Amino acid sequence: MSLWVIDKQAMAPFVAKLMDDYRVVGPLAKGSQFAFDEVEDPADLRLDYNTSILPPKKYFQPPEERLMTFRRNGGTTVQPIVEAEPTVILGIHTCDLHAMRVLDEAFTQGYPDAHYTRRRRQAMVVSVECLEPCMEHSFCKSMGTLTADDGYDLHLTDLGAAYAVDVGSDEGKALLERFAEARPAAEADMQQLNKVLGAKWPRFPYKLETEVDELPALMSQSYESPVWEELAEICLACGQCTIVCPTCFCFDVYDEVDLSLQDGERRRRWDSCQLDLFATVAGGENFRESQAARLRHRFMRKGRYLRKKYDALGCVGCGRCARSCPVDISPVNVFNELHQVRA
Amino acid sequence: MAENGRPKVAFFDFACCEGCQLTVVDSLQTHLELVEAVEIVQFREAMTEKGEDYQIAFIEGSCTREQDEARLREIREQADIVVALGACAHIAGVNAIKNVQPSLQDVREYVYGDKWEQYDSYAARPISAVIEVDAVIPGCPIDRFEFLDVVKKLLLGKKPSVPDYPVCVECKLKENVCILETGGTCLGPITRAGCDAIYPTYGVGCLGCRGLISNPNENAMMDVLEEAGLTVEQLMSKMTMFNAYEPAHIGEAVASPAEE
Amino acid sequence: MIESVVDVAQEESVYLPQMAQLLKIEQMTELEKVFTLQLPGGRSLGNDPGQFVEVSLFGIGEAPISVSSSPSRSNGTFELCVRRVGDLTNALHGLEPGDVVGVRGPFGHGFPIEKMRGRDMLFAAGGLGLAPLRSLINQVVDERGAFGRVIVLYGTKHPSEILFKEDLKAWEERDDVEFHMTVDRGDEDWTGNVGVITTLFPEIAINPRNTIAATCGPPIMYRFVLMEMQSKGIPETQIYLSLERRMKCGVGKCGHCQIDQFYCCQDGPVFTYAQIKGLEEAL
Numbered sequence: 001m002s003l004w005v006i007d008k009q010a011m012a013p014f015v016a017k018l019m020d021d022y023r024v025v026g027p028l029a030k031g032s033q034f035a036f037d038e039v040e041d042p043a044d045l046r047l048d049y050n051t052s053i054l055p056p057k058k059y060f061q062p063p064e065e066r067l068m069t070f071r072r073n074g075g076t077t078v079q080p081i082v083e084a085e086p087t088v089i090l091g092i093h094t095c096d097l098h099a100m101r102v103l104d105e106a107f108t109q110g111y112p113d114a115h116y117t118r119r120r121r122q123a124m125v126v127s128v129e130c131l132e133p134c135m136e137h138s139f140c141k142s143m144g145t146l147t148a149d150d151g152y153d154l155h156l157t158d159l160g161a162a163y164a165v166d167v168g169s170d171e172g173k174a175l176l177e178r179f180a181e182a183r184p185a186a187e188a189d190m191q192q193l194n195k196v197l198g199a200k201w202p203r204f205p206y207k208l209e210t211e212v213d214e215l216p217a218l219m220s221q222s223y224e225s226p227v228w229e230e231l232a233e234i235c236l237a238c239g240q241c242t243i244v245c246p247t248c249f250c251f252d253v254y255d256e257v258d259l260s261l262q263d264g265e266r267r268r269r270w271d272s273c274q275l276d277l278f279a280t281v282a283g284g285e286n287f288r289e290s291q292a293a294r295l296r297h298r299f300m301r302k303g304r305y306l307r308k309k310y311d312a313l314g315c316v317g318c319g320r321c322a323r324s325c326p327v328d329i330s331p332v333n334v335f336n337e338l339h340q341v342r343a
Numbered sequence: 344m345a346e347n348g349r350p351k352v353a354f355f356d357f358a359c360c361e362g363c364q365l366t367v368v369d370s371l372q373t374h375l376e377l378v379e380a381v382e383i384v385q386f387r388e389a390m391t392e393k394g395e396d397y398q399i400a401f402i403e404g405s406c407t408r409e410q411d412e413a414r415l416r417e418i419r420e421q422a423d424i425v426v427a428l429g430a431c432a433h434i435a436g437v438n439a440i441k442n443v444q445p446s447l448q449d450v451r452e453y454v455y456g457d458k459w460e461q462y463d464s465y466a467a468r469p470i471s472a473v474i475e476v477d478a479v480i481p482g483c484p485i486d487r488f489e490f491l492d493v494v495k496k497l498l499l500g501k502k503p504s505v506p507d508y509p510v511c512v513e514c515k516l517k518e519n520v521c522i523l524e525t526g527g528t529c530l531g532p533i534t535r536a537g538c539d540a541i542y543p544t545y546g547v548g549c550l551g552c553r554g555l556i557s558n559p560n561e562n563a564m565m566d567v568l569e570e571a572g573l574t575v576e577q578l579m580s581k582m583t584m585f586n587a588y589e590p591a592h593i594g595e596a597v598a599s600p601a602e603e
Numbered sequence: 604m605i606e607s608v609v610d611v612a613q614e615e616s617v618y619l620p621q622m623a624q625l626l627k628i629e630q631m632t633e634l635e636k637v638f639t640l641q642l643p644g645g646r647s648l649g650n651d652p653g654q655f656v657e658v659s660l661f662g663i664g665e666a667p668i669s670v671s672s673s674p675s676r677s678n679g680t681f682e683l684c685v686r687r688v689g690d691l692t693n694a695l696h697g698l699e700p701g702d703v704v705g706v707r708g709p710f711g712h713g714f715p716i717e718k719m720r721g722r723d724m725l726f727a728a729g730g731l732g733l734a735p736l737r738s739l740i741n742q743v744v745d746e747r748g749a750f751g752r753v754i755v756l757y758g759t760k761h762p763s764e765i766l767f768k769e770d771l772k773a774w775e776e777r778d779d780v781e782f783h784m785t786v787d788r789g790d791e792d793w794t795g796n797v798g799v800i801t802t803l804f805p806e807i808a809i810n811p812r813n814t815i816a817a818t819c820g821p822p823i824m825y826r827f828v829l830m831e832m833q834s835k836g837i838p839e840t841q842i843y844l845s846l847e848r849r850m851k852c853g854v855g856k857c858g859h860c861q862i863d864q865f866y867c868c869q870d871g872p873v874f875t876y877a878q879i880k881g882l883e884e885a886l
Contacts, residue, residue, distance in 0.1 A: 030518070030520060031520040031525070032520055032525060033520045035518050053515075053518045053519075053520065054515070054518045063516040064516070067616065067618045067619075068616065068618065068619060070661040070662075072661055072662070075703070076622055076661060076703050076705075078619060078620065078622075078661070078705070080615075080616035080618070080619045082616060106856065107856065109855070110854060110855050110869055111617040111854035111855065111856070112617070113617060113854075113856055114615060114616050114617070115616065115618075223883045233563070234560075234563050234566070235560065235563065236509070236511075236532040236533065236560050236563050236564060236567070237509070237532075237558070237560060238509045238511035238512070238531070238532040239508060239509065239511060239512045239515070240511050240512075240515050240521070243512065243515040243516060244515060249856070249858065250857055250858030250859065251852075251856070251857050251858070252851065252857070252859075253618070253664070253665060253851060253852065253857065254664060255661060255662050255663060255664050257495055257499065257661075257662040258376070258495075259374065259376035259377060259379070259380045259491070259494075259495060259498075260376070261380075261495065261498055261499055261662060262662075264661065264662055266618070266661070266665075268857075269516070270516060271857070271858070271859070272508070272512065273858065273861075275507075275508040275512070276507060276508070276556070276557060276558055277507055277508075278849075278859060279848070279849055279859060280849065281847060281848065281849045282666060282688045282689035282691070282692065283686075283688045283689075284688075285822065285847070287848060287849075287884070288884070291558075291560070293884075297861075297884070300863070301861070304864075305861070305863055305864040306864075308863075308864035309864045323524070324515065324521055324524070326521075326523050326532055326567045327563055327566070327567060499662055499663065499694075500693070500694060500697070501663060501690045501694070502690060
């Protein structure tokens with residue numbers, strides 16, 4: 001829409017002002033890694049983070065949330081709960097922006113999920129352009145997520161002494177005008193931006209040995225591949241890969257009552273297709289009994305199923321699953337292996 | 344269990360440290376509704392009365408002597424529902440470390456010195472090896488919220504079930520930095536969840552006190568720990584700290600890397 | 604800091620059940636009961652045959668149950684045939700008339716009756732699979748004139764597991780319904796056919812081009828029944844089957860019932876064989 005510039009020293013005041021009106025979250029240091037969390041001091045914000053442990057999806061679909069409360073005393077009454085809070089999410093990487101499209105589709109198609117959509121609507125997205133590879137596990141360039149043209153309200157690019165701010169929505173523009181000391185980009189800023197953006201691409205390796213558009217076809221030819229059994233040998237089925245995945249949204253629903261046994265809450269919590277009982281029905285039939293079948297399901301979902309359903313790939317190359325995998329299973333390696341086996 | 348009548352509940356202990364019962368006592372103080380919801384008729388650690396009329400029996404501790412068996416059967420006879428309380432009752436826990444020592448005799452002498460003859464002892468077993476168990480509350484010690492949850496489920500007539508997924512799930516939901524990623528060792532990937540990943544949350548690797556998930560990939564876990572620098576001996580002691588009761592299971596998994 | 608906004612009922616939550624009252628409960632077999640339910644104000648459920656609802660017991664949970672009554676016989680009520688297999692269904696079996704349960708739905712794609720009118724109908728139900736199929740069969744029977752031949756095949760493991768005996772009798776007594784049933788294993792009183800459901804197929808002759816088949820039963824049954832139907836020459840696009848999966852949320856969100864790119868709860872549970880034939884995980 002339009003390009004603006006914020007000097008770096010104006011960032012902290014910008015964030016501080018946002019904090020007066022919004023819950024402001026962004027990447028903060030957590031041990032040796034980073035996690036999105038509520039910003040209490042703008043100085044803590046780490047826009048230079050590599051990749052957060054959990055993706056920012058947790059602000060739209062929290063790991064655990066209440067769906068409704070119920071009371072059974074004197075006739076059953078149920079009250080739905082849609083919890084949302086005006087939030088500015090700072091520092092989202094473009095891989096995660098692409099992932100949010102998948103979630104948006106999943107939660108709005110068919111029966112819209114108000115618990116998700118309301119939070120999504122209340123969130124302002126301030127993303128940041130990656131200029132250096134964030135970690136060895138990521139392969140965003142291969143998946144076409146190293147940059148994004150939309151999906152944000154504001155998008156920051158580090159120009160050295162300042163940030164270029166691309167305005168992506170009217171709400172973003174209003175946010176900028178109201179809270180930031182920003183100036184319209186001048187010719188020199190444009191030149192600097194082009195220079196920065198031009199220089200970044202060669203720094204990122206292309207790791208996929210096939211074209212990303214080939215993935216759905218590759219996956220549909222790989223159903224019977226021996227790769228699944230091989231991976232199942234080493235896979236611990238710990239479920240971390242799906243929990244840290246920015247496009248995974250499966251959940252389980254359960255009730256919790258207080259000791260009166262009358263009143264309680266219905267809640268949901270992230271679930272994982274990698275866990276034994278994920279596809280088991282009440283009668284005991286498990287529709288994905290082996291870990292090989294569960295692994296295959298996960299990769300089919302990433303490379304093929306979601307593309308068919310939501311017209312977006314289920315893998316954005318963020319590398320979180322590979323980083324958290326105790327046995328180093330990485331989607332890009334799996335895709336490449338399937339490609340080699342096929343070729 | 345009827346929702347209106349308060350079920351009568353009794354607590355028993357076998358070979359254990361009574362820490363799980365202590366957690367129960369603790370939760371009775373933090374959750375006074377518990378006292379309203381059930382009627383406790385026997386609980387050595389908390390009261391002097393000793394009622395023998397009960398429907399739910401919570402049993403802490405492992406079976407380590409012949410005379411334990413008869414007592415367990417008596418409890419089973421009386422109770423409609425038997426719940427194994429804590430790791431010792433659930434998986435024999437640390438008591439079973441003696442099972443994997445070269446000689447039980449040496450263990451007895453080491454522990455009891457020259458009075459060893461006064462103390463009966465055989466290989467430790469979970470109570471499920473002696474009697475049928477309807478529900479378990481794993482852990483060393485148990486988690487008070489899980490105890491509450493099991494009580495609620497029993498009162499609702501639901502079959503209490505424990506999570507059958509690994510600690511990693513809860514650990515990642517809390518967005519902890521993975522212990523394995525930082526060069527530590529952790530049994531989280533094969534250990535049953537339900538503790539809210541309390542160890543890794545405080546920076547310590549999981550030791551497996553809640554027992555293993557139903558289908559653990561132990562060989563892969565061994566490889567991961569070996570890569571993290573554990574010797575076979577260290578591996579063995581880690582894997583058998585709480586989970587020594589099924590030595591065949593673990594022995595096999597430990598033995599294979601050693602032979603290579 | 605802005606306080607958390609807790610918004611109650613401003614936006615409709617798709618997970619919010621409505622309350623339905625249990626009007627009647629009938630013990631059908633040792634494991635199965637049939638529940639007759641009524642929505643508030645006698646509102647119609649508005650279901651198609653083959654659709655399901657999510658039944659809630661607060662404090663216990665929620666489970667998908669297929670509707671076994673026909674829209675043509677609704678009378679402002681609907682019926683669920685429930686086997687006692689898990690926490691929710693166990694608790695449901697403990698309820699009494701007058702009790703209230705939560706209901707969401709109806710959900711999913713049922714049997715497309717509009718595509719079936721004018722055709723011969725072949726039904727094959729195995730065990731509890733009769734529950735969803737019954738809603739279609741009775742609809743067809745109620746519109747009997749709109750259909751060609753009506754053939755019903757039903758198999759159970761044992762005579763004690765036979766469901767909906769009144770319906771079976773009614774179908775059997777009609778001249779315009781060809782009803783065949785079998786049990787895998789009989790008892791001393793059983794005088795009918797013994798053998799798996801596929802043993803009924805040789806008895807029937809059909810015009811495959813004009814026949815629509817609908818089948819529901821345990822996963823193991825499908826492979827064999829589909830083979831029989833195909834060998835009779837019924838086109839894959841004219842064979843409908845209802846798949847069982849863990850349809851936890853019912854609205855295509857939670858992911859548990861996924862079969863390839865389909866969510867069983869939304870795209871199914873009724874599919875044509877042509878639709879799912881190529882899906883590796885379907886059968």
